[in-house]
Amino acid sequence: MIDSITVCGGMDKAGRPEVIQTLDIRKGRIYSIVGFTGSGKSQLIGDIEQLAQNDTVTGRKILIDGKVPDYSMRFNPDVKLVAQLSQNMNFVLEMTVREFLLLHAECRGGVRRESLVDEVLECVNSLAGEPVGPDDILTRLSGGQSRALMIADVAVISSSPVILIDEIENAGIDRQKAMDLLTCQGKFVLIVTHDPLLALMGSRRIVMENGGMTAVLDITEEEQKAGVVLSAYSEKIFAAQTRIRSGKSLSAFDLEILHQEVVV
Amino acid sequence: MKRMKVIVVAGPPASGKTSVMVHSIRAMQRFGMTPAVVKIDCLATEDDAAYASVGVPVAVGLSEDICPDHYYVVNLEEMTQWGKSVGADVLIIETAGLCHRCAPGIDRALSVCVVDCRSSIKIPKKIGPVLTTSDVIILAKGDSVSQAEREVFHARLRNINPGADIIEANGLTGAGSEHVARVFTEKFEAADLVGSRLRHPMPTAICSYCMGEIRVGNAFQQGAVYKMSFPENTGGAL
Numbered sequence: 001m002i003d004s005i006t007v008c009g010g011m012d013k014a015g016r017p018e019v020i021q022t023l024d025i026r027k028g029r030i031y032s033i034v035g036f037t038g039s040g041k042s043q044l045i046g047d048i049e050q051l052a053q054n055d056t057v058t059g060r061k062i063l064i065d066g067k068v069p070d071y072s073m074r075f076n077p078d079v080k081l082v083a084q085l086s087q088n089m090n091f092v093l094e095m096t097v098r099e100f101l102l103l104h105a106e107c108r109g110g111v112r113r114e115s116l117v118d119e120v121l122e123c124v125n126s127l128a129g130e131p132v133g134p135d136d137i138l139t140r141l142s143g144g145q146s147r148a149l150m151i152a153d154v155a156v157i158s159s160s161p162v163i164l165i166d167e168i169e170n171a172g173i174d175r176q177k178a179m180d181l182l183t184c185q186g187k188f189v190l191i192v193t194h195d196p197l198l199a200l201m202g203s204r205r206i207v208m209e210n211g212g213m214t215a216v217l218d219i220t221e222e223e224q225k226a227g228v229v230l231s232a233y234s235e236k237i238f239a240a241q242t243r244i245r246s247g248k249s250l251s252a253f254d255l256e257i258l259h260q261e262v263v264v
Numbered sequence: 265m266k267r268m269k270v271i272v273v274a275g276p277p278a279s280g281k282t283s284v285m286v287h288s289i290r291a292m293q294r295f296g297m298t299p300a301v302v303k304i305d306c307l308a309t310e311d312d313a314a315y316a317s318v319g320v321p322v323a324v325g326l327s328e329d330i331c332p333d334h335y336y337v338v339n340l341e342e343m344t345q346w347g348k349s350v351g352a353d354v355l356i357i358e359t360a361g362l363c364h365r366c367a368p369g370i371d372r373a374l375s376v377c378v379v380d381c382r383s384s385i386k387i388p389k390k391i392g393p394v395l396t397t398s399d400v401i402i403l404a405k406g407d408s409v410s411q412a413e414r415e416v417f418h419a420r421l422r423n424i425n426p427g428a429d430i431i432e433a434n435g436l437t438g439a440g441s442e443h444v445a446r447v448f449t450e451k452f453e454a455a456d457l458v459g460s461r462l463r464h465p466m467p468t469a470i471c472s473y474c475m476g477e478i479r480v481g482n483a484f485q486q487g488a489v490y491k492m493s494f495p496e497n498t499g500g501a502l
Contacts, residue, residue, distance in 0.1 A: 046407070046439070055291070055442040075443055077418055077430070084411045093385045093413050100416060107415040153412045 010059030012212030020213035032202030033192045040211035041192040045164040083158035091138035098134035123152035127173045155181040165191040200227035232262035267454035273358045275378035280404030282311045283435025291445030300352035321350040332360035367393035369463040372455035378402045397463040
């Protein structure tokens, strides 16, 4: 087991040393990564995923328990330190969902058992709209279905101490439920997000600009309260979304609810 | 004269061979090596400019009307002589990457295959010999697929060629290139290739069309002409 991850700062896109030169990531906390598009958020988690050693565009260095990770930790495919949910919305492999999940479980050192497929699919179908079945072809799944399957795969099959999540909110899936599935106790969790609600789920926020880390903010008491208010608003929006998506009309009653102040 | 290690790089077109190699050459230079590059292509290439940008001597061979893999093998001795003449201790030969009936690997040279993560899961079977005869398989463009798919693809390759080093490398960001360079530096000794053998024979290309015939039809075909066999009429209505 690992106890700490340290990101040693590199260069931003202008080639200047980034403002934050040392970032200690601790177990059991959620770190959110925020910033405008193109600010380098995905690259930061990419560096962590590869345990970069001065050999990526940013020149960052990642230390595990304060030390340079050894060669096998970086390159042995059987050492799976990180489970990553990237921004990809589509699968490219032509195989059935069932075959894919069984193969991936094998890659992750598990055994081929059919009940695993059911377990993952139950998870998938709690997140997405139209259900996904075991004989569906991966490449024919919709963006949202693919995303839900990737999330369920990370949650059920990829048991790694480090969880990296890149924009979970972008496919019309239930983000709160997805976050609950992905973030369990005792792991290192980093999430890249544009969603204020998800950003405030983190106890620390890493701010990115022009490719570099420019600030690390601890969540304040006001922000925690703001998170609760946002979550109540978000539930209202989600309820309206669910009605509209399921082909229903919004009634005067629905409108009234939307007008009401949120109760926190 | 000092000995030179030869690295033969193959892989489907647009799989990322040049981009990954350019990053890896930078890393090899950091490790104190002096590479030179030969790029084989058919009609035209701009890859020499990419290689020249990292300051290595580069030569281009265009096969034009001839199969590029045949062209590569008949020029091998000259290529190694050139590499030595420019003072290289490693010669990287990037092949054209076309039909993949051939595998350009040679016994005494390090054989490398670059595959695109986004290509079909069936690709390992389709490009057979070039994968099975490789010492190093580089999995490129991994950033464009999910981690789970990358792992499944990786496992499939390992299954097909259990002895090879399989390395994930990214031609855009350079991630993985240091690992590639390390394997390139450590695997295989420098050796003289004359008298060494191809790992897989090249096809017998001796029909009329190899000689420039362009007319279509049985009357114009001579030499080694192999005909397809078709399924028996299964009685389906036409």
